Amino acid sequence: MSAGRGAARGLFVSFEGGDGAGKSTQLRRLAEALRAEGRDVVVTREPGGAPGAEEIRRLVLEGEPGRWSPVSELLLFNAARRDHVERTILPALARGAVVLCDRFADSTRVYQGAARDVAAAGPLPAPDLAMADALHALVIGIEPDLTLIFDIDPEVGLARGVARGGEELRFESLGLDFHRQVRARFRALAERFPDRCRVIDAGGEPDAVFARVRAALAERLAAA
DSSP, X not given: OBHHHHSTTOEEEEEEESTTSSHHHHHHHHHHHHHHTTOOEEEEESSOSSHHHHHHHHHHHSSOTTSSOHHHHHHHHHHHHHHHIIIIIHHHHHXXXXXXXXXXXXXXXXXXXXXXXXXXXXTSOOOOHHHHHHHHHHHTOOBOXXXXXXXXXXXXXXXXXXXXXXXXXXXXXXXXXXXXXXXXXXXXXXXXXXXTEEEEEOOSOHHHHHHHHHHHHHHHHHHO
């Protein structure tokens, strides 16, 4: 069940894609446009979006690439997401707001559940997509009404992410091959969830990309 349909009149839109695809810029732009139309808009992000979740964000996005195993990351992301959903997303949807979220569960499915090369785990279970799905069903249980997957050449996106700088570069440091896997996994998710996922060509001028975003949202609203 989607979050919007299960929570009064709200609409839940997630922005997904590889690093450097420009999704955060387009999210902010869409928020400004919707607010100008008089809509109640909540802009949030993952990991983060609530006090406890923001503390977990620092744990998973900063530090050495091998700081956490994929399973440990999976658990941390779900802990952050639970706090985020309870404290931010569901209350906003309950009052009828449009929630624009920079990443949600699909990123966990891709980054922790599918795209990581995993060393032998010994007697412990190794992470996979089934584990990511099972945890999501158990402790989260909602999906966005619309997921926009920003698709870009991983080499271009990775260069953008590194150029952006800052301390949250742990995933950028995993290398080009990893980010090629990320792109392939996001495309596979779009095929798996065709009702809610729309792939957005993130190449070209920002205005052209934004037009694709507005068209995808208009299509979703028309179908509601």
